[in-house]
Amino acid sequence: MQKRKIFENVYWLGSVDWDRRLFDSLIPLPDGTTYNAYLVQGSQKTALLDTVDPPMTDELLAQLSDVRAIDFIVSQHAEQDHSGAIPQVLERFPEAKVVVSPKAKGMLMDLLRIPETAFVTVSDGETISLGDKTLKFLHTPWVHWPETMVTYLTEDKMLFSCDFLGSHIASSDLFVTDQGRVYEAAKRYFAEIMMPFRKVIEKNIEKLKEYDVQMIAPSHGQIYDRPAWIMDAYKDWVMGVPHNLVALPFVSMHGSTRQLVDYLASCLVEQGVRVELFNLAAADIGKLAMALVDAATIVVGVPTVLAGPHPLAAYATLLANALRPKTKFLSIVGSYGWGGKTVETLAGMIPNLNVEVLDPVLCKGVPAKNDFESLDKLAGMIAQKHKEHGFR
Template identity: 30%
Template structure:
């Protein structure tokens, strides 16, 4: 094992290890990365995993992030002369995995790049120099010799349109890039400790895979035909060896539940342009939180038939504006025309400009959809600067608004579905009135709550039921901190009225409210009777809610004589 460490912040280290016969991993450990795309507040950093397979010929599977350039190339040279590498397999072209492709080809121009057709097209724009290539699809094989026969599996949209898996029959190792991975950085190469990683595993799935649930199920079916899998060599986090059945089973269970949703939103984006893919993923994530299914489609690689078919089955459409001129503009114009021709007045529409600087304006596009009778799901979002945490959160909330709009009829039906006696009896369970406040980086949120109870003495702990479609839910992951503000009897009406409002995506929920800053950086409401500073320890899934268990770190009462406000409901099947 080799480790190189940069003592400057952030901490970047590399680990190498033999994971199978003739197979070495180079794991780039990014210990201090605290955010990844739409995922707010990574608690455990991340890793970028690369692999060397040696047969009679040698293949390198993926590279690393550009921030590891010098370290990665040094370690690679310690294990193999780059001139001896025959193939560079590109699982997909997202920069955190292909960021060093150009560097590899510069020192080893003899390499044949292996990837999906779309991946090779993307790389041509990334590398800008000629290179040998081999396009592969599901079922194609590459024989490296010494029993290392590689079989390729197409897995588009997991979570990139050009994704392929690679299965080495000789070692029963499946290289899956993003799929089955997680943003989790530790000294453990493998998944021995399931309890330590399962929260990050689920969070990663929710953010990146849930919006592509049907694609996940398709990939799992293709995997079933490969034979026994002894190791899943992921692109992020620990490799899977000890809990493969359990963890792939969870993907199947979660994806089946998502894919069964009665309502589908088509999310269209234009890869490699502006922040189209990232922002679209954030919108898709927000939609899936409401139980609505999402189908994402890259307009750069989709044909008109695929676009028309997806629009036809969708109840809602979200579009990240493509370029209006330059490379790809003709493809984009045709795709937008197809969407407009296929849309109808029973659908909802959401638009955003993706920040490429040459975007097709969302305002005339919005007018065209309005003329067709489509209902606006959220106000058009215009990106004028580099997206930050608040931008991604705005898109996430816009997606949630869209999902709630499209599922409102189902929600009303569920509210009326319980037997009236059961309904009324359940409503007799009373609770206090609280406002949860949280802040992470530039993102802050709040939620009115009544399903709160003390759960433990040692440590002092509480549980809170948080609906999956609440904006604050993304800030209540394991390791996150928040404040529970306890409202005062006969003095809660103003705060309750304020936080019951429906806030537009990205709106400041604390505007006009007096606050103080807690030690954990979350807002304390000055008018609250008492507050508790809390840290999330674990989460349990309960259909439409998460039960969030948190330890209490600090607290204070402003008026020891006052009583907590109590909430009495008449029915128990809605708030």
């Protein structure tokens, strides 16, 4: 794809990756992704903001074929999907300086073996003039690595946000045209990548309030030419209270745990609590992560295997612990054959979650009458606690 004009002397460059279905050998990409770089040509100097994933380098270099000089390569984030083509761009433009936050310098030297003499570090709030255009660099640590920063183009009131506010979605649209589709992709992106850093992201959102941002250009996904809605969404995801929702990831080997899960879900719905079930044998982990953004309660459905939790349930529990959602309550339902330490093992996997653990419901073999009565009590307790906290 050719470079595309955004404003006068401001261009999108990069690649649309229609085929990619897995990121970091972990994160599902059902809609592909884009690797966005941006070219800003001032009256005196030219800057390239970020590059592309290494396999897309030739496409980026082709887009730069008519560019006579690049003075600055701004690396907002050292991860290779944004910085990976910097060495090749430097070969084409050897006089360019790589502009980074102080923490990014050492990381890029380690990751890409860029020589130290190629770097210029910028402090938080520092500016670089391109002549009639000014780049202002704002440090935004832990969005989502410690070295990240964003860039504000003062004259055009445009924020280049790198991974912050992005979405994994492949599209030929330069700007957001289908807000519903992009909202879902952006929420998945936040859930899988940004959610563990909510507290720091809150500070970064506050930091941006003093800037008049009329357009947001992330490094994945489409450009927000009406950016208020994505900022409002992030405020809800980061700072909003949990919803009246139970996320219920489960796995069932011989049907007993599935009976418990289905009965509990029915009880919760009858009491006005929303439920989302995720069969871990085939679930999209990204969808589960999205539910964790909102869920006030997590209930893990788990059979016992070799005296411990089924590995898929253990994985889901570790995922929740790593993502650190706003969830307030957690419980376990499941079955066992002769004994084990499933509850103790899973409880030890959630040190990062500030949750109240509700009494689990475990049955020996298939569920009996008293097990269903215990599920009635658990559903009632969850519904009552949601009401007490005003979750909607």
